[in-house]
Amino acid sequence: MVDALVDAVHAAYPRLSHRYYSMKAKWLGLDTLMHYDRNALLPKADDRKIPWDEAKATVLNAYSRFSPDMAGIAERFFDNNWIDAPVRPGKAPGAFAHPTVPSAHPYVLVNYQGKTRDVMTLAHELGHGVHQVLAGPNGALMAPTPLTLAETASVFGKMLTFRSLLNSAKDDHTRKIMLASKVKDMINTVVRQITFYTFEYRVHLERREGELISDRLGEI
Ligand SMILES: [Zn+2]
Structure with missing residues (x-):
């Protein structure tokens, strides 16, 4: 293989x-x-800052168009403060979703700075998060997945969000x-x-x- x-x-x-x-x-x-x-970066790339609330709405709408259940699970991350989003001194760089243990809930870490790619990263990590919530009932021994399978959920969530950002792009350029x-x-x-x-x-x-x-x- x-x-x-x-x-x-x-x-x-x-x-x-x-x-x-x-x-x-x-x-x-x-x-x-x-x-x-x-x-x-390509010349004249869009460098508009996207506020956090707009990023949240973008990801949830994109998820919801595919499956309201998926959006509902992602929404819990925002409602319950399971996302560490702002940049601050000493914080770990990058982004991840940690499943913790099935009896608790996952946590997401991002370093949100309002770029389009930050919205995609949020969509990516929430794809992991939704997957981790759904895999939880399998129990601590069966819930973890190999990277290849784990990335399927996150890349899928990211592609849904990319699609919807693309549809709402202001012009052809x-x-x-x-x-x-x-x-x-x-x-x-x-x-x-x-x-x-x-x-x-x-x-x-x-x-x-x-x-x-x-x-x-x-x-x-
Ligand atoms: Zn990933």
Whole structure:
């Protein structure tokens, strides 16, 4: 299964990431895209600040259009203060949903700063949260899931929210920027992770034969 996944992603490099990165190089006025520019913001990206209440409404409406039950579970996170949202000194960076134990309830941590991607992150973590609530009745031994399954729920919640943000985009230009950034995220989720995997796989294979010096690591 892993080999099939890796082969499929490798085979798709030319028509997905290679094509996207050469388009992106053109948008940025470069001949070749450097590694550090892969995630550069596109010119004229929407930088409006989205208030927390609007983010909440966006995610709940998007969820509700798919399933009112799903939105109802997500709403509990807001009503019961299960989300640590604001940025403050000393707080852990990033975002996660922690299931704690099935007899309690999950907690979500985000660092909300009002960017479109922060709304998506909220939608992502609440996808985990809803899944964790629904998996709770399976009990402490059966509720936890492998990452592959866990990310299905969160990416799904995020896609629902992306769809609804896209539908309400103010013009075509904004829609294109949003789609470009979604493609970038998908490439990061799938292609980049496979390249990390491929790198580590090769390193471990060669390390079996002896020590690796930094130059060799660089070549790999
Ligand atoms: Zn996740």
